[in-house]
Amino acid sequence: MDKWVGKRVVVVSNRLPVVLRKNREEWVVDPGAGGLVTALSPVLRSQGGLWIGWTGCKEEIGSEKLRHILEPVSRRSGFQIIGVQLEELEIEGYYHGFSNSVLWPLFHDLETKCSFSPHFWELYLQVNHKFAKIVAENTRPEDLIWVNDYQLIPLAESFKKIGVKRQCAFFLHIPFPPPDVFMKLPWRVAIMEELQQYTFLCFQTHRDRKNFINSMKILYPSSHIEGRGMLVSLNTGIHQMKIGNLPASIDYKAFCDLSKRKKVVDRALKVRQAAGGRHLFLGVDRLDYTKGVPEKLRAFSRALEKYSTLQDKIMLLQVLVPSREGIYEYRSLREEIEELVRVVNRRFSTDIWTPITYQYTSVSQEELAALYHATDTALVTSLKDGMNLVCKEYCACHSSNGGSLILSEFAGAACQMRKGALLVNPYDVEGVADTIHYAVIMSLCERKSRMTILKNNLRKHDVYWWGEKFLLGALGDF
Incomplete structure (x- = not known):
């Protein structure tokens, strides 16, 4: 330089x-x-x-x-x-x-x-x-x-x-x-x-x-x-x-350090406690038709239907960040997403379990880091993405090395992260549902191995x- x-x-x-x-x-x-x-x-x-x-x-x-x-x-x-x-x-x-x-x-x-x-x-x-x-x-x-x-x-x-x-x-x-x-x-x-x-x-x-x-x-x-x-x-x-x-890429060290702050760790612990020991999936997406959020929700629903053992054992925390709210197509997309959330929750919820927790809001870096830290699997189903930095932030904040990443093969990040991530075709509902199931039953040894590969890559290419x-x-x- x-x-x-x-x-x-x-x-x-x-x-x-x-x-x-x-x-x-x-x-x-x-x-x-x-x-x-x-x-x-x-x-x-x-x-x-x-x-x-x-x-x-x-x-x-x-x-x-x-x-x-x-x-x-x-x-x-x-x-x-x-x-x-x-x-x-x-x-x-x-x-x-x-x-x-x-x-x-x-x-x-x-x-x-x-x-x-x-x-x-x-x-x-x-x-x-x-x-x-x-x-x-x-x-x-x-x-x-x-x-x-x-x-x-x-x-x-x-x-x-x-x-x-x-x-x-x-x-x-x-x-x-x-x-x-x-x-x-x-x-x-x-x-x-x-x-x-x-x-x-x-x-x-x-x-x-x-x-x-x-x-x-x-x-x-x-x-x-x-x-x-x-x-x-x-x-x-x-x-x-x-x-x-x-x-x-991202400032890998800054995200690692952020995930270790007491406020973030305490918030992550509360998220874990609220989940009651269930496997937590996380979606963080801007409101946009390229992000594949409806496809994600349909695949999550199919996983619950196809693998009945997952019912009451998994949850999806879906954060949808507001974007271009003045455009009719984006308002319509938001309505479609919220209706899908209601349909899935009506179909599968019990007195003690709601499969999808949905938030339509902007989230601070600290709150995001806490969600990354707390959840077991990040679920990124972009229909096409230039890169997608959410998946990189997730890996940087998952200090336990025990998390897993399900990543669309159409995100630019897939080229860099294919060795550690579980790649999916977001248009393939059955395939994504099967991968959701696999993320839950995957051994701790494999999860750690995959996450170590991802973190080492991001540490080097920050x-x-x-x-x-x-x-x-x-x-x-x-």
Whole structure:
């Protein structure tokens, strides 16, 4: 990392690592949540620099007042935080529109959920242009601009349009779809042209990188790859760019230490006591149709039906974190999930046992650590995920080494964690039900062996490893 002495890293993402909300007349700043915040905050804190992103607010805050609000948070965070403000029309078109009604479903292989509106595309470019101007105003030519995720693909191209030179590297946190899906995007050529403006482009998995390269070869038939391994060079005949794949991770030590705090251990003990000695399964998912929560609930129900010995012997604690509540499809998904919970509980509950405990709420890091620490098996059934950091947090917090992980083979984490996890196809109700049963009857020796493999992997490939490798990749060598 010596090459970075004297340079600043500037993280740019759709959202800041904090959430602004108004409490009567006062603005309150809460810690942000989600995989991107979990992955990037420790890296930027150790490296120093800036984080630039949308405030998440519809209400206009004066620029001076916004700086005043964010200054104390910046001091506590260990890096400067700069907010971008968006108008309501921009939020609708850029965020709810192109980002989450086009790119999000398409990149998760759900093209039937896409709304290919030209108006969304125009606002997507407009907001990226706004981001570029604010980033340019707050950075120097020698800074590295680390652009994150699908909302900001055009940012490097936007710098060129306003006549600003910056070294830009890009990390895609969500999957990149296979060519037969990607080619349905009306703006496929424009998106590929914009991605080629980055000096370094990095994906979560080799699968995602391969999908990108295959799409490039269709659109640019003369494209060819040079090199091999985790860092290669793609030459299209017009552009040459470095491409890598690195699994985003967590601050392993911080989660381990958190799980050992007295408050967390005491809370975990209460969760265990409330379970009455039953095998506890844990689901922690953001409200989204890619997370496979209905599929999980159906498989859990099938396990109880198929293996009657599991009745009154297992419980599922399902935490559903609110997300995009203003969108009809997400409200409908929440209703479907809550109805499934009611159906399962009506069918199997007894006077002393309710199979599913459901919470629709945001959860603090301490509470999450307690749930990770207390439960016997994490159940992750994503239909498709860029990575999924919940499964990594679970393993880091399970200090007894006795927990087990059931993980969707369609989560990016499956590539890294297949040796210790029990992999499942979330669409296969019978298969997931059988795996739930196996997790209960698995010997302690096997559980410890699998968890040791998982923890050793995460200890070695933690968030600092990921961040250092990405920055080295931006320099041209991991």
